[in-house]
Amino acid sequence: MTTLLQFVEPFQIENLYPLTITRPAADLRCGILTIAEKWMRDLGIGQENTGFLTREHLNHPQSRFKAFRTTESSGTIIQVHGAIIPNPLLIAHTKGLKPGEALSHNNEIIVSCITTESNEISNTINYTDSFDSIDRPYHIFALNGKEIIQDFARITGGRSSSSLTSSNRALGPHPIFIEEGAKVECATLNSNDGPIYIGKNAEIMEGSLVRGPFAMCEGAVLKMGTKVYSATTLGPYCVAGGEISNVVFWGYSNKGHDGFLGNAVLGEWCNIGADTNASNLKNTYDEVKVWNYSSGRFEKSGQQFCGLIMGDHSKCGINTMFNTGTVVGVGCNLFGAGFPRQFVPDFSWGGAQGFVTHKLDAVHKTAALVLSRRKREYGDFEKQIMEYAYKITAPLRGEE
Known part of the structure; x- marks a missing residue:
């Protein structure tokens, strides 16, 4: 049976x-x-x-x-x-x-x-x-370091790692595991606080500084000079640069340029514009409040450090600034000077000066272009999900 x-x-x-x-x-x-x-x-x-x-x-x-x-x-x-x-x-x-x-x-x-x-x-x-x-969404980054360690054991137990070339510097007692096809050159890998996992065909470019526990999944890329702090995960085919700390990227999302992102979760097919910075600690050092869809209000998170939570297919332009604990819904397009509000409803278009609705046809068009760039199809199933998301979040945008 x-x-x-x-x-x-x-x-x-x-x-x-x-x-x-x-x-x-x-x-x-x-x-x-x-x-x-x-x-x-x-x-x-x-x-x-x-x-x-x-x-x-x-x-x-x-x-x-x-x-x-x-x-x-x-x-x-x-x-x-x-x-x-x-x-x-x-x-x-x-x-x-x-x-x-x-x-x-x-x-x-x-x-x-x-x-x-x-x-x-x-x-x-x-x-x-x-x-x-x-x-809650913020539990993902809060538990990420612990789960990297657990998953490292699940994935690498009884297996042998590929070799690290002599151009790299590795230090620390915890293991570093490199899958077949991964490329790592002229990087510093510090495993004092936890293991480092580098997935199949992933790449760490020259000058990157990485502290474990850290994981990058298949096809992910760290660009030149990236600074990565502990408890960070790059999902499949993600691209990251700049400074990142305790961030969980899901598949096919990009933060390829300078700027800081910490204690954050990015869904799939997100893009963070160059020099975007997101606060993860209030000036008052108080507990961060985060928007909750179920209650329709901000709730205490129990977190002193909490950065950006971003839903699938959302984007922000260059030099975007995010307040501590900002939640950005699905299918948003953000740009312009100033801080957007701390909760950006799904399918919003705009920034600190205000929002209009990011129309579904435009969302479909952009998503199709983004997926085709990665040789993926934006098919009927993906459209069905986005159409449902657009419909159920209409009241958040003041629509019927």
Whole structure:
């Protein structure tokens, strides 16, 4: 009998907006891997037997978030709360579940074991041990250093690294792992505080200074002279330059020039203009308040350091300045002098002087051009997601 893995959405998925408007919670990247990829590796379940029980706009024949990809007609299904990060103890309890059993934490089911014939739960087990979860966007960068270390072990265990050339300087006791095809020249790699992972065909250009824990995924690039502080991740095919500290870039996003970005999360297909700077600490050193889509107001984050949170397909022009804890929604285009307000609604066009709506046709046109530059297609599935995002965020822009 085949074991299937299925991710279910958190009850209040809006708490993770704008990042989860365009993806399931389990597709959030923290560390090197997404939450889904961590569970798949830890449970030994392949992609062909993994699915997502998610929202309607993420279902499409072209979607990578299908319910199941298997052709099996019967099997056991492990259902997992999509915002929960696995650890060895939680994985051991999950593997011990029998059909009809579930683990609950604070009266919420976090993992269940059902079958393709029956989703009935007859025995709920109270799980009292600790685990991490992504309940707000800023939890991603807050947990990123820890998760880089965990994912490094998942990915590199029992494997051999490619060699670092003599033009580089490496120091520190933690390992540096270089995948096949990666290029690193004339860089300083400091692993005193954690490991450094350099993905397949990634590149670190000359003069870059890197402190671990740090990870760059397949095809990512650090441009010449980049300064990278701990707990930073570059997702697949991202480009980064300037000064970055505790930033999580997701796939295909760019910050290729000078300027500072710290304690931040950038979604996919974002672009940060040259000399953009984002504050991550208030002058008063107070706790940072961050916009919450679910409550429709700013909430205390528990973070003294919190920079930019940016949704997919958003861009900012040269010399843009962001206040501490700024949230930029999906599909925005920002430019001009001054600081935009601390919450920029999805599909906004403008800056500190005010906003108009970034019309959907224009968003589609730009996205198609951006994806084609990376030899990717902006297809019907991507359009469906953006059309849904445009519709549900209309009230935030004062539209019906």
